[in-house]
Amino acid sequence: MASLETFRLHAFVCSNQRAPNHPRGCCADKNSLDIMTRLKRAARAAGIDDVRVNKSGCLDHCESGVSCVVYPAGVWYTIPDDDAAIARIVEHFAGGEVATDFLMGD
Template sequence: MPKPKYHILVCTNSRPPGHPKPSCGSAGAAQLLMAFNMGLMQRGTPPGEVLVSATGCLGPCELGPTVVVYPDNTWYAKVTEADVATILDEHIGKGTPVARLNPDMVWK
């Protein structure tokens, strides 16, 4: 299998109800993971060209769901299902990170 062009990491960490710290899992991360995979299939992305992986906690829990795109090391905050198409079309498709989704918290 060839080396992937991109690797999309989606934080899916969940904490128990009532926990004082928020989590990406409780903010809809599982749906994001599915939306990225479905979006790649709908766009006809060849298998292995872009990988999508669930991760544990990435750190900025209060800004979740958090998504990171490598090898660009671009961090996205508060990603929604509606943002997935934009990330796939702009960042993955054209190589241009989506500025409105990577505010000052982005470490690039």
């Protein structure tokens, strides 16, 4: 079992699925589970072993999804279904700057 001090960052990606035509929509309909998997794999491929990427339930920013929050800083991303965007977020995970192009808007 991993130590409690293992993870430098912890990223949660919403995978919530709502009924079709729900007024708020949902991240699952924007391919969030696949995006989360690609984010996790890209981080692993980059040799990052101290950042945990997990799926989550609704993060209450449904209209702005695919929603992702990265702790401990509480950085919120809207992750596009795009590998270049995912790669940029992985650079953040590796210790680079926050990927400002993908910060969630108000």
